[in-house]
């Protein structure tokens with residue numbers, strides 16, 4: 438692991454996810470931008486002292502010399518460091534799991550995606566919400582035609598924690614997220630809008646053809662957007678509306694997806710992630726519960742407990758980890774991955790997210806005109 442040291446947020450979620458189903462074992466790391474703090478943290482995790490590294494370059498060099506070198510490197514650092522770290526490990530022949538947004542520039546995202554193709558290495562991108570079993574069920578229902586042709590996609594990711602200028606009050610996580618040099622061109626749109634954009638495309642299978650956007654910065658002195666509205670025209674004529682916000686007081690982690698087709702609609706809300714609502718033309722709403730017997734293999738393979746026992750965010754993240762490990766093992770063994778190793782977020786999905794951010798910022802800076810195509814390649 439690179440990053441994810443003491444007090445960091447997502448690194449701990451990665452470690453829990455890796456342990457939960459035994460997908461991967463943490464054996465080495467360069468956990469912190471401060472080497473001494475990183476070593477202290479590595480010791481607290483029970484790592485051997487010779488596998489705790491002062492920085493990722495030392496880790497790369499030393500691991501290459503070991504017979505029992507790490508199989509895959511999880512990058513859990515702020516956005517601006519993803520590119521050099523991922524590039525170095527991919528070029529040296531390691532598989533990589535990288536946080537989103539994949540990079541801070543489109544150029545770097547294109548280069549990483551090309552490097553993955555060129556080296557044949559694996560790169561998973563942790564779009565957390567695509568780990569939920571009921572999101573996979575929704576995806577299966579859309580692709581089986583249960584909703585008919587899709588007309589409208591409403592997706593949103595509102596958060597409240599940055600409703601005031603906490604970046605200037607010592608909040609480390611908010612500080613780098615509001616610094617364009619570390620976060621990239623997008624604020625809320627890069628941090629959480631990329632999750633929403635991926636989720637909408639993942640469930641519907643629709644490709645964005647053009648977008649127009651309106652970014653806002655409500656907190657005084659903030660350098661990046663903290664609220665984004667994006668209209669999306671999808672191939673085939675469907676229309677999408679995406680809202681991401683870091684200033685939506687009252688919304689904790691309100692990821693919500695609603696998909697409307699000619700024959701029915703689906704609704705999913707991450708704060709109640711075990712339930713999926715389907716409404717048909719007669720207006721009757723069916724509650725589809727995680728764990729029910731007749732769900733798709735895609736959903737079943739990502740489920741551990743019977744309906745009624747809640748599973749949630751940590752299990753969704755563990756599903757990504759199990760999927761990544763399965764995809765890596767299947768490639769090594771020259772076989773097709775089982776269900777959990779299929780339909781997982783990869784480098785190209787990361788690239789699409791960065792291309793989306795770029796198009797959104799360009800569109801907003803041009804006052805919403807013209808409509809721009811976010812797909813880079």
Ligand code: NAD
Nearest residue numbers: 440441442445446447468469470513514515516536537565
């Ligand atoms: P954080 O500030 O809490 O933690 C960052 C960690 O990286 C710290 O331990 C820091 O010391 C370390 N670090 C920084 N530069 C480093 C370097 N060059 N080498 C080694 N370690 C270094 O950040 P966070 O909130 O955990 O976010 C980290 C990444 O995860 C970001 O890209 C963010 O967008 C992403 N993220 C994803 C999700 C998700 O749902 N998938 C959720 C939160 C954050």
